[in-house]
Amino acid sequence: GESVGLHLPTLSVQEGDNSIINCAYSNSASDYFIWYKQESGKGPQFIIDIRSNMDKRQGQRVTVLLNKTVKHLSLQIAATQPGDSAVYFCAENLDTGNQFYFGTGTSLTVIP
Amino acid sequence: GAGVSQSPSNKVTEKGKDVELRCDPISGHTALYWYRQSLGQGLEFLIYFQGNSAPDKSGLPSDRFSAERTGGSVSTLTIQRTQQEDSAVYLCASSLLGRGDEKLFFGSGTQLSVL
Numbered sequence: 001g002e003s004v005g006l007h008l009p010t011l012s013v014q015e016g017d018n019s020i021i022n023c024a025y026s027n028s029a030s031d032y033f034i035w036y037k038q039e040s041g042k043g044p045q046f047i048i049d050i051r052s053n054m055d056k057r058q059g060q061r062v063t064v065l066l067n068k069t070v071k072h073l074s075l076q077i078a079a080t081q082p083g084d085s086a087v088y089f090c091a092e093n094l095d096t097g098n099q100f101y102f103g104t105g106t107s108l109t110v111i112p
Numbered sequence: 113g114a115g116v117s118q119s120p121s122n123k124v125t126e127k128g129k130d131v132e133l134r135c136d137p138i139s140g141h142t143a144l145y146w147y148r149q150s151l152g153q154g155l156e157f158l159i160y161f162q163g164n165s166a167p168d169k170s171g172l173p174s175d176r177f178s179a180e181r182t183g184g185s186v187s188t189l190t191i192q193r194t195q196q197e198d199s200a201v202y203l204c205a206s207s208l209l210g211r212g213d214e215k216l217f218f219g220s221g222t223q224l225s226v227l
Contacts, residue, residue: 008152008153032214034215034216036218041220042220042221043116043203043205043218043219043220043221044155044203044216044218045218046215046216046217049215089154089155091155091216093214099145099157099160099168099171100145100157100216101157102147102154102155102157103154104153104154105153105154
């Protein structure tokens with residue numbers, strides 16, 4: 001998982017396995033969440049988003065789960081591929097603040 | 113343009129010098145953000161511009177940091193009297209905030225190294 005202020009967590013998975021990356025967000029009033037993928041030397045890229053009125057959202061090979069009770073967000077990547085190796089960040093947004101707050105990130109390494 | 117463009121991609125400067133970092137957002141995006149990313153860390157919010165509203169400067173770490181956005185498009189982040197702790201990647205993002213699509217689109221960043 002990840003929390004602001006901690007050293008970067010790491011996750012290693014075998015190619016073809018499913019990956020689960022966790023995020024504990026900070027503000028119970030946050031109503032919009034995004035997962036980003038950042039490859040070395042590049043800016044973060046949008047993966048998938050979810051609003052607080054949803055518990056689950058699916059994309060291509062990715063699923064985001066939101067548990068508002070415990071302020072927890074997870075990203076599931078199916079059939080992980082070497083190209084999925086990157087740092088993954090969750091970001092939360094408060095409707096009134098318009099700022100996005102990012103977690104420290106999780107480094108995913110896919111082992112061929 | 114097709115994406116958010118930042119320049120320069122790399123900047124090496126001496127302690128005490130001023131630097132300017134440029135961001136060209138996606139055409140039509142009303143919101144523009146600056147973030148700072150230190151090695152192995154998450155993204156630290158610096159400043160946010162939305163349309164003609166006063167910018168949210170609450171994340172600027174000191175008065176040596178300033179930013180402006182001219183004509184609602186290009187933005188410049190200025191760091192005066194740079195210090196070694198300013199070394200980081202500075203990321204710019206833009207979005208269609210307020211038009212039903214709030215996700216941020218990021219540039220590749222400017223790697224700033226203060227010697």
